[in-house]
Amino acid sequence: MQDWIRDQMRGDAQTLKAVYQEEGEASLIAIIDGLSYVSFEKTRLYQLLDADGNVLSGNIPAPLIGAIPTQMAANDSRLAVHPPYEVDVYWLREDTLGPYRLIQGAGNHLVAEILEALAAALLLGYVSVIILGLIVGVRVGRITEQRITSISAVMADVSAGQLAARVPTRETAKDDLSRVSAGINGMLDQIGRLLESQQQISNDIAHDMRTPLQRLRQRLERMSQTGTVEPEDLLACQRQTDDIITTFNALLRIAQIEARNRHSRFENVDIIEILTVVAEVFEPAAEEAGIELVAPISGQGLIVTGDRGLLMQMFSNLVENAIRHCPSGTSITLAAASETHSITAFVADTGPGIDRTDHDRIFRRFFRIEGSRNTSGHGLGLSLVKAIADMHGATIAVRDNNPGALFEIRFEL
Missing domain, CATH: 3.30.450 (Beta-Lactamase)
Known part of the structure; x- marks a missing residue:
C-alpha cells in the first residue's frame, strides 16, 4: 500500500x-x-x-x-x-x-482502514470456522459414535455365540472405521471357516476311526472270551493299531504345518530341482506299476521362497497319490512354467481322473473318492498338500486332463 x-x-x-x-x-x-x-x-x-x-x-x-x-x-x-x-x-x-x-x-489512513477491514474479516471468519467446526464435529462425532456402537453390538453378539453377526459396511467407504469394520468381518469369516473346519474334522475323525476301533475291540474281545491268542489275530491287531497311529500322526503333521511360523525355515528353492528329485525317487515305483513318469527337462531354475523339505513332501504326495490310483499303461508328467508374477508347477496323469463334483472336496481331511475306497490310504495326503501350499501362499487347484487329472500349484512372486 x-x-x-x-x-x-x-x-x-x-x-x-x-x-x-x-x-x-x-x-x-x-x-x-x-x-x-x-x-x-x-x-x-x-x-x-x-x-x-x-x-x-x-x-x-x-x-x-x-x-x-x-x-x-x-x-x-x-x-x-x-x-x-x-x-x-x-x-x-x-x-x-x-x-x-x-x-x-x-x-496512512488507507492502511488503517484496510487493517480494520482485515481484522473484521478475520474475526468473522474465525467465528464462522468455529461454528462450522462445531457443527461438523458434532455431526461426525455422532456418526462415529453410531458406527462404534454398531461394532460393539456385533462384538457382543459374537461373544454371545451369534457367529453369523457382521458389521454393516459400504464398499465405497475408505475411512478408518470402514477398514476396521472390514477387518473385523474378515476375522469373523476366518473364525467361522476355522470352526466349520474343526467341526468337520471332528466329525470325520469320529466317522473314520469308528470302524477300525470297533474291529480292534472285536478282536480283543474275542481273544478275551476264548482265552487264546492266535498269531494272526495278534498281527491283525498290530496292523490296525499301526493304521490308527499313522492316521493320527498325519493329522498331527497337518496341524503342525498349519501352525508353523511361515518364514522360520524359508529359503530360495528351485522348483525344477524339486520336481527332478521327486521324479528320480518315484521312478522305480512307477516302472514297477507299469506307469511312465515324465520328469521336467533340466534348465533355467524357477526360484520360489519356501521350505525345501515341505515342498519336496508336497510334490511327493501328489506323485505317490497318482501312482496309487493310475492303472498300468498310463503316464504321470511333472512340469513347471514361469509367468510375469508367478511360477506354476503341474502334476498331471492320464489315469481315471477325478469327478468334477469332487474337485472342491478332495482336499478335505479323510475325504476319499468312490474309486479309491478299496485302496490303502487314509484320505489325508491331499489335505497335507493343501496345508503346505497354504503355508507358502500358493494356490492349488485340480482340473480335468482329458483323460486323467491335473494338479496346478501357483506360487506368487
Missing part, C-alpha cells in the same frame, strides 16, 4: 511538472490550490515553494526548509495541520518543478 501511494505521488508530480511547462506558473498554483482544497480532512498535503523558500500554494502553512524526510509524524509541529484520527504518519515526497519545490504528503 505504501509503495502504491508513493507511486501515486510520483505520478502527480510528473503531471504538475507538465502543467507548469505547458501552461506556466499561474496554472500550476491554481491546480495545487484546488488539490489542497479537495483534500478531505487533509489526508493529502501539498506545498509549493519558490526559490527563496516562500510558500506559493498548498495546505502546509509553514515552509519546510532543508531536506525532507520520507515520512513524518502527523502531529509534527512543522506540518501545523489537523489530520483525521486515522492518520498518524504522513509519507512525504519532494520534486523540483523548474525553479519551484513541490512537497507532497499522503496519510
Whole structure:
C-alpha cells in the first residue's frame, strides 16, 4: 500500500511538472490550490515553494526548509495541520518543478482502514470456522459414535455365540472405521471357516476311526472270551493299531504345518530341482506299476521362497497319490512354467481322473473318492498338500486332463 501511494505521488508530480511547462506558473498554483482544497480532512498535503523558500500554494502553512524526510509524524509541529484520527504518519515526497519545490504528503489512513477491514474479516471468519467446526464435529462425532456402537453390538453378539453377526459396511467407504469394520468381518469369516473346519474334522475323525476301533475291540474281545491268542489275530491287531497311529500322526503333521511360523525355515528353492528329485525317487515305483513318469527337462531354475523339505513332501504326495490310483499303461508328467508374477508347477496323469463334483472336496481331511475306497490310504495326503501350499501362499487347484487329472500349484512372486 505504501509503495502504491508513493507511486501515486510520483505520478502527480510528473503531471504538475507538465502543467507548469505547458501552461506556466499561474496554472500550476491554481491546480495545487484546488488539490489542497479537495483534500478531505487533509489526508493529502501539498506545498509549493519558490526559490527563496516562500510558500506559493498548498495546505502546509509553514515552509519546510532543508531536506525532507520520507515520512513524518502527523502531529509534527512543522506540518501545523489537523489530520483525521486515522492518520498518524504522513509519507512525504519532494520534486523540483523548474525553479519551484513541490512537497507532497499522503496519510496512512488507507492502511488503517484496510487493517480494520482485515481484522473484521478475520474475526468473522474465525467465528464462522468455529461454528462450522462445531457443527461438523458434532455431526461426525455422532456418526462415529453410531458406527462404534454398531461394532460393539456385533462384538457382543459374537461373544454371545451369534457367529453369523457382521458389521454393516459400504464398499465405497475408505475411512478408518470402514477398514476396521472390514477387518473385523474378515476375522469373523476366518473364525467361522476355522470352526466349520474343526467341526468337520471332528466329525470325520469320529466317522473314520469308528470302524477300525470297533474291529480292534472285536478282536480283543474275542481273544478275551476264548482265552487264546492266535498269531494272526495278534498281527491283525498290530496292523490296525499301526493304521490308527499313522492316521493320527498325519493329522498331527497337518496341524503342525498349519501352525508353523511361515518364514522360520524359508529359503530360495528351485522348483525344477524339486520336481527332478521327486521324479528320480518315484521312478522305480512307477516302472514297477507299469506307469511312465515324465520328469521336467533340466534348465533355467524357477526360484520360489519356501521350505525345501515341505515342498519336496508336497510334490511327493501328489506323485505317490497318482501312482496309487493310475492303472498300468498310463503316464504321470511333472512340469513347471514361469509367468510375469508367478511360477506354476503341474502334476498331471492320464489315469481315471477325478469327478468334477469332487474337485472342491478332495482336499478335505479323510475325504476319499468312490474309486479309491478299496485302496490303502487314509484320505489325508491331499489335505497335507493343501496345508503346505497354504503355508507358502500358493494356490492349488485340480482340473480335468482329458483323460486323467491335473494338479496346478501357483506360487506368487
